[in-house]
Amino acid sequence: MLRKITSLISLLSLTVSVAFAQSGTIRGQLTSSETGEELIGATVVIKGTSNGTATDLDGKFNLTNIKPGTYEVQASYISYEPKTVTGVVVKENEVTVLNIPLGAATTKLKEVVIEGRAIKSSENNLRNTQKKAAVVMDGVSAEQFSRSGDSDAAAALTRVTGISLEGSKYVYVRGLGDRYVKTSLNGAEVPGLDPNRNTVQMDLFPSNLLDNLTVSKTFTPDMPGSFSGGFVNITTKDFPDRFTMQFSTSVGYNDQASLNGKFLSSNKGELDWLGFDNGTRAVPDEVNYTVPFASFTNKQDAERIDEATKAFNTEMGPVRRTAPLNHSHSFSLGNQTEVFGRQLGYVVGLSYQRNYSYYDNGTFGLWELNSVGAEGLNNNSLFEDERGVEEVSLGFLANFAYKLNSNNKVSLNLIRNQSGNNSSRFLFGTFPATSGVYDDRAIFQSRALHYTQRALSSAQLKGEHVLPGFKNSKIDWLTSFTLSQQDEPDLRFFANDYYVNGTDTTYRIQPAAYTLPARFFRNLDETNLDVKVNIETPFTIWNGLEAKTKFGAAALVKDRKFRENIYRYRFNDGYGYNGSIENFFAPANLGVVARPSDAESGGIYRYGVYLQDGSQRTNNYDGEEAIYAGYGMIDLPLSEKLRLVTGARVEVTDIFVESFNKSLEPGELNQIDLLPSVNATYSLTEKMNLRAGYSRTLARPNFREIAPYTSFDFIGEPAFTGNADLERTTIDNFDARWEWYPSLGEFFGVSAFYKNFQNPIERTINTLAQNNEIFIQNVDNAKVYGLEFEVNKRLSFISSRLDNFIVSSNLSLIKSEVSIKPLELEQIRAVRPDADDTRPLFGQSPFVANASLTYQNDLLGFVATANYNVFGDRISAISVGGTPNIYERSRPIASLVVSKRLGDSFTAKVSADNIFNPDFVNSHEYNGQEYIYSSYKQGRTFVVGITYLVN
Template sequence: PVAETQSHPSAPGIVQNNLFKIMEHLVKKICLLLVLAGMTTGALAQDGIVRGKVVDKATGEALMFANVIVLQTDPPLGTETDLDGQFELSLPAGTYDLQASYIGFPDQVLTGIVVVAGETTVVDFFMESQVQELNVVEVAAERVDRSEVALIALRKKAPGITDNLSAQEMARFGSANAAESMKRVTGASVQDGRYIVVRGLGDRYSSAQLNGMPLPSNDPYRNSTQLDLIPANLLDNLITSKTFTPDMPGNFTGGNVNLNTRSFPEEATFQAGVSLGYNTQSTLRNDFLTHQGGKWDWLGYDDGTRQLPEIFQDPEVVRQLTPSLYIRARSKEATAALLDQTSRALSSQMAPTTMTSLPDHSFNFSLGNQYKLFGNPLGVLAGASYKRSFRGYNDGVLAYEELTDPNSEELNTFYDLTEARGLDNPQLGAMAGLAYKFGGSQKISYIALYNHDAEKLSQTMSGAYPGIVSGGGVFESRALLFRARSLMTHQLAGEHVLGQSGIRLDWGLSTVQSSQDEPDFRQFANTYKVQPTGDTTYFISPAEYDLPYHFFRSL
């Protein structure tokens, strides 16, 4: 109790004394700062400000980063103009001479600039260019069209309406091929990841060129070239023309896409890249749909596993393979043997299996250099790329409903199916080129371009299909597809300037071999019903859908 009465009464006094000391200390600090501020203001008041602008007298354009110096100071005191061509100097009162200098203009000196303490003096420099005739100097260089700046200049000079994409821009957006790059073009869209549509017109109204020469389609049902075959890392630029000019083909209405391959280097270059991708829906899934294939499927090539068996290449055997063969086989032993032999020659797998999908991955490299051949420059360029991606899902829904009766309150279901699919997509591309310059104004170049793309698709569907399946039941369908597409291009071109006339002659020869191979596309459909007894009955209804089949196509 005694200790408590001694401690509590003294606490307020101690706090009050501490507050007084803190306030006294703060007041002293503030007074000191005010005195210093007054001294600084007095010192600054002794200086004056010189402010102005440096402009081009002929155009009125501000000259940024021009140098402005005071000639009377040692060492010289100066500054440079900002983005608006303006400058500012703080100088003691007096009279000065100022000098402005800028590349391409002679120096300009303004004398007798009076600076008054505490005031601002405005001084502007109007720079005049000076023409001086020199000996002719000719500089020759290859135009670089890989950058955005170069393509903007190219677009300004174009006689028609164009949209351009540079290699620099395609790399920044991570475009893997020319089709993905086309998504960046105003007014253009890409169907099925490969076919171009310009200004809303179908693919039949669009055309494609490679280095100014026609590029055909390898799809018999489409006029538009499948641009996903061409890797973006092998391109210099992509130019989409939406109006006609005399140097273009006359078979397009929507747009013409010109793909220009990489130009030849002026010095040794080497580039390489590796990438990995992860998709939450299809990467590292142990239920990813697939089917058995060959040992080269990962590269996009079939090793012969899916090729048409030799027995089906016999015209006599093919003649007997009619839809009624299985009926005739019931009564004829030779026909039954033929049916057994041809059936066993085909793959027995008609439904997908599962695997663990890998992460998406890609590799690419390019190299080039310039050498001397007979005293003239020879440019060499080569590059290759490989990419493999996995896409799939297990919970897709395919449904189609229509209103058959205007008075009905419900839609009529044509089909309502659950879909699962897995797509393994390897892509391979390579390019090699030579260019030889001679005579100062002549150039001959050769380019070989190869692209290969494969799709390994495995798919299942199940559900209600009242549009074709009668009597109820659950419809099931399975599909196994391997489609390989290839494009091989050879181009020989020349650029010539004829004598002193300045007339330019460009010519080109091109051959393109396009192919599409679909070996052993398989589809198996059936229906099943659960009986009241709990048993499940499986059956095939040929009158409502196709019998299981193998389909081979090569174009």
């Protein structure tokens, strides 16, 4: 196999070699060292030859047909100091990459001579982008999250100042939840796949397909206005300057799941390993009609019920299997070539991951405070919780960029991400609400088989154009079409209770609809069309300073369809539950068990266990959203040190969500918002900035939140109810930051921020409702303010022996306050008279801390990184009445990654994740005692991998 791979690589290398016709190439980019912007139309020549060219609209140049040797390359541009790079080595059939920053000219132009470098550090590039940005921005580069061993965008983002994760998928910026975080993919907005969320699940994006992740924490008018915590932009890999190919593979061992013979699972389809359900879980073909209610005299209805009941499989509970090892694989290929005499760049990437997680010592409980002065909370349920989850992720990326000429470029980006999540869960314990004629010793059991299939398909067509005759104005446009899908085929519940009386055990299934055995079929389809155009015009002002104006327009149109079918199992006396799912679904029990012609029928149709269509039109809805925007802004250097970026954006919102139940009021939101912004940057020194800014932004409810119906995910867990009367939230944001870049890749920063929310949207748990209930509402006001500290520094300042050590650390200290509505406060103080009239904002952590220590020895090709992340307790659910709110408790997450280069092409990597294996706890606290809502451990994971790179 290795010989075949080597032969393939040799063939590809030979193809590339022929294309270069036994000569070398120099490629690179010219940028301004002051602003970081590309320099268009600059001149690049090889001294002593006639070989020269001009940079294109990206500031890039391409010198071809160069004989092998060592050269001097000269770069020059009007109003900039020319620069000569010496010692540039050109080899036969190879590409030398040369990136040159030019400094602005002083009163007397002089030439600067530097030594050639052919290696570009993406981390240094990201820091330079951060330094020159108009806003407060942080980020993480491919180099950084490779060093940290992060497998997807979600894990990589935890390295950014003030960022934490919820559920390993959803990003919190400055402690603000996904409602206040906007995500874009190469500048285009990405729809979420979870119907109950406002943002995309970040674990969908494998890290090997990404170039960098940036988080803008302040707003400028050319950004969408619907964020406050941060605007996350995912940048996928761009085509390289030379041929590159990479293959990586790894295996992982989780000490709770891997090779565990007790792993909870279910029967699966043949394509589960690719993240697809192949129809195994689909509604049977025989059930191509609405299953009628039980009819005792109508033959056609009775036969349909009988046929439908027997058509479904009878697997309604988890089975135990041995979980294999985790494994992950990726492949990417990229290059530049000429097509019709023009440069075509491309990169293609594939990734595949399959991971298993399991816990059997979990806890799930529901609690209530129902009287003044109670010593403790009343227990509504307390379960032991066991779960096994298999996750598959498959990703594909293809980027193509074609330069029509030096001033015009078009690019096409194609992405397909597919994932499958197969979850099997078993709860058992006390559930007094179901005990009925028994006493509180009755044991409740609930089983769930839940498969979720997610897919995101995106096609982005972009163009960039420079107008030389109009002051080198730039026009860029983007058209992005995204289809997101989430299917939950055959979500199965089977719940019962039992009571032991001496040697006898009595089993029972509650007749209430929400506890009957049931099968749910849910699917969500959402399309996004995102269109943007921007026009940027530079002009010269006083003292020869360069300013620019920027105008643009955007339209975002969404269309969502959510469908849910429910089939419940009912049964007649004598065919009930007797301790075994197999016995419950015994063939003799299913469907029609006696017909009018039978002696036992009594002249009517009799049923044993039979299927009933429990679908509710209320639970199906269509949603449409249109956001139209226009903006204008100016980037104005008031002096050589002071830069002002200001302007405003107008956004028109039109959201309409309608349930199939026409008697319900549709959810509707129509609004026009003016969103001003001003950001000022003062350069204290060449390496030090002082920033300040103000902006107004907003947060909108999502489709599900204004769809006025109730649904639930698991028996015993709270139901969720939408609210058609929700309003959008407006936020006034104030930011300040001091930042220092002492040397390449190093950074110090201190930030302060204050946010004032009007009509923030909050989730509340009503423990008084049947089966509990989460509902959504606006509250009057909220405030968030805090400080951020960040350092990224080599330790050579302590001792030259520590030059290979790099420390990165950041800390966010945050305070939040939400006013409680008078009616809600009255309910709280009915049982807690001394309760405050404010509380922390939902999902808001009082602190977030990240730290890493890296040892990097380039000569040995050795890198070792220790990572640490922790956040403070944050509200995960707001309770109705006096019951204390549920908090997600603080937990430390630590990892260690070590990599070693083996020869020229191979790198080996080992890592240990979740080293401390802390408890993941959500709980109430009352009178100094903790009451567990949910608790479990994820286990430690150890990974060994190897990467092969041709570059």
